[in-house]
Amino acid sequence: MSYNRRKFLGLTALSAGGLTMAHPTFSQEKKTDSNLPIAIQALKPMTDDIRPISSAERMQRIAKAQRLMQQQKMDAIFMEGTTACEYFADMRWGQSERTFGIVIPAKGEIAYVCPKFEEDRAMELIKIAFGTDVRCWEEHESPYSIILGIVKDRGVKYRTIGMEERVRFFISNGVANLANGFEIVDATPITAGCRMYKTTNELALMQRANDVTIEAYKAAFTTLYDGMSQTEFSQNISTAFTNLGFKGGASVQIGKYSALPHGSITPQIIRLGDVVMVDGGTRCEGYASDITRTIVFGKPTKRQTDVWNLEKKAQDAAFAAIKIGAPCEVVDAAARAVIENGGFSKNYQLPGLPHRTGHGIGMEGHEWTNFVKGNTTPIGVGMCFSNEPTISIPGEFGIRLEDCLYISEDGPHYFSKQSISIEQPFG
Numbered sequence: 508m509s510y511n512r513r514k515f516l517g518l519t520a521l522s523a524g525g526l527t528m529a530h531p532t533f534s535q536e537k538k539t540d541s542n543l544p545i546a547i548q549a550l551k552p553m554t555d556d557i558r559p560i561s562s563a564e565r566m567q568r569i570a571k572a573q574r575l576m577q578q579q580k581m582d583a584i585f586m587e588g589t590t591a592c593e594y595f596a597d598m599r600w601g602q603s604e605r606t607f608g609i610v611i612p613a614k615g616e617i618a619y620v621c622p623k624f625e626e627d628r629a630m631e632l633i634k635i636a637f638g639t640d641v642r643c644w645e646e647h648e649s650p651y652s653i654i655l656g657i658v659k660d661r662g663v664k665y666r667t668i669g670m671e672e673r674v675r676f677f678i679s680n681g682v683a684n685l686a687n688g689f690e691i692v693d694a695t696p697i698t699a700g701c702r703m704y705k706t707t708n709e710l711a712l713m714q715r716a717n718d719v720t721i722e723a724y725k726a727a728f729t730t731l732y733d734g735m736s737q738t739e740f741s742q743n744i745s746t747a748f749t750n751l752g753f754k755g756g757a758s759v760q761i762g763k764y765s766a767l768p769h770g771s772i773t774p775q776i777i778r779l780g781d782v783v784m785v786d787g788g789t790r791c792e793g794y795a796s797d798i799t800r801t802i803v804f805g806k807p808t809k810r811q812t813d814v815w816n817l818e819k820k821a822q823d824a825a826f827a828a829i830k831i832g833a834p835c836e837v838v839d840a841a842a843r844a845v846i847e848n849g850g851f852s853k854n855y856q857l858p859g860l861p862h863r864t865g866h867g868i869g870m871e872g873h874e875w876t877n878f879v880k881g882n883t884t885p886i887g888v889g890m891c892f893s894n895e896p897t898i899s900i901p902g903e904f905g906i907r908l909e910d911c912l913y914i915s916e917d918g919p920h921y922f923s924k925q926s927i928s929i930e931q932p933f934g
Contacts, residue, residue: 546726547743552752553719558708559792560597562636568595568701569611569637575697576613576669583612583658584694585620585682586671590870591698593793598632606650606678612661618642620653651681655689669694699875703867704889709794710913713869713891716753716796717911717922720788723747723755724800725933731783731804737761737775740783748789755796757787765801766905768862768897779805782904788872795872797893798923799909800932807929811906814898815929818906821845821896822925825864825878826912829919832885838878839864842896851898858900865892868911890914894921 572595576584586592587608588600596617600607605622607629612618616638621629623643633639642657644650658668667690670679683691705713727744737759748755760767761775765784777783781804788796801818803811821842828841842864843853851859863879866872868891876884878892895909910923924934 543746544726544730544743546729547747547750550722550726550747550750552750553715553722554752557715557792558711560708560712562597562634564706564708565595565597566636569617571701572611572697573613575700576611579669579696580665581613581667581669581692581694581697582663582665583610583661584669584671584697585610585654585674585678586694586698587674587678589671589673590874591671591673591702594698594702594870596637597634600629600632602675606644606654606681608654608674608678610654610657610661612658613664615661616640618657618661620644620650620657622646622650649681649685651678651685654682655686658689666690667692669697671695671698695875702869703875704887705869705891705913706889709869710891712791712794713796713911713913714922716789716791716794717798719748719751719753719791720755720796720798721923721933723751723789724757724785724798728785728800728802728932731777733777733779733804735777737777740777740785744785744787753789753791755787755789757785760784760786760905763902763904765907766899766901766903768899768905768907777804780808781805782811782906784905784907786907786909793870795868795870796922797868797872797909797911799895799907800926801906801908801929802932803929811904812929814900814904815906817846817849818896818898818908819926819928820849821860821898822894822908822910825894825896826919826921829886829912829914831888831914831918835876835878835882835884835886836880838886838892838894839880839882842878842894843880846896846898858903859898860896861899862897864896865894867891868893886914888914888916 593599608620610618618640621643623645626643642653644653669692671694726747730743741759745756758770760770762781764771765782784801786799824845825838825842828838846860847853855861863877865878867874867876891913893911897907899905910921912919912921926932
């Protein structure tokens with residue numbers, strides 16, 4: 508239905524005082540040639556001054572991985588063409604039953620393992636800066652022997668090969684069956700040991716992704732009306748991202764379904780008095796944002812406001828607990844204590860906080876490491892996390908506030924401004 512012809516039952520407008528209800532007449536509505544809301548039409552691309560990750564920086568990543576391999580006593584690591592491959596070698600390759608991947612040795616240049624009939628395509632994607640040693644295998648040959656051969660060619664000292672965490676079992680097992688005298692180990696200390704710590708340029712890309720997300724949300728939130736479907740609201744958010752020059756989106760959960768941290772597939776309609784939870788983001792040169800905003804459409808009840816305020820207090824407590832060198836688990840404990848002291852259940856039980864307080868973020872929306880009980884990884888400069896304690900009340904509603912942050916020399920900093928109140932979702 509056209510936005511120019513629909514009779515609104517209620518329109519959410521952003522003002523200095525937060526979210527307020529307005530009831531425009533038809534004469535007050537702006538006429539346009541588009542079915543898009545005015546606020547979304549007005550968005551302009553935010554794609555200027557973006558600096559992609561350079562080949563030089565990726566070479567520095569490879570060098571760091573090689574230093575870590577020496578420390579961890581690994582001769583090499585293998586990864587498929589997933590995110591880690593893009594991180595180090597600036598290329599992706601879909602996973603299939605045919606093995607494709609890269610070997611990063613502890614010394615020497617990287618090498619590629621490729622099905623022979625895909626060689627031409629691979630050469631189109633491979634960046635010369637990272638080497639052009641492409642080892643191909645025919646359909647009747649073993650790719651696992653190719654992997655092992657690269658490791659041996661680069662020099663064997665520890666007789667240990669690391670497998671990146673996304674490598675599928677049949678590949679890891681195939682190498683293990685041929686690698687007599689070699690130990691196959693987890694390469695996460697190497698890959699996460701690099702990816703967890705972001706450079707200045709990585710942080711700049713993540714900052715842009717967060718800025719874009721907030722602008723998309725701000726525009727989309729002005730389009731809310733009584734009777735709007737979650738699908739329409741979600742589409743408005745996606746369109747806002749598109750007009751800003753990015754691909755992005757968000758899940759929308761309403762009323763009792765907001766108590767499900769990752770939502771429900773049940774179709775939902777927004778009504779006055781409903782809690783509305785929006786969780787999503789975008790990517791800038793491969794780097795992700797992840798922001799959640801929770802509001803009430805219309806006038807919130809005291810119960811909704813009290814729970815929202817407790818959630819905000821928990822998010823603040825988590826942020827205050829972040830200290831360089833402290834174990835990650837203390838952040839989760841700080842947020843959980845606020846929620847439990849507010850009368851909610853302990854130990855992940857409901858109603859209460861059913862999940863970790865935050866996850867690592869970078870090239871993937873969820874990556875190492877996490878704010879969770881039992882994680883003694885020390886917080887370090889360059890790490891990035893979400894801060895998102897949730898209060899879930901099954902059958903009633905849920906409140907989640909999520910902002911991502913990075914650790915600088917002087918401590919934590921948010922990429923996005925926190926919500927101010929239940930009526931002011933944007934700081």
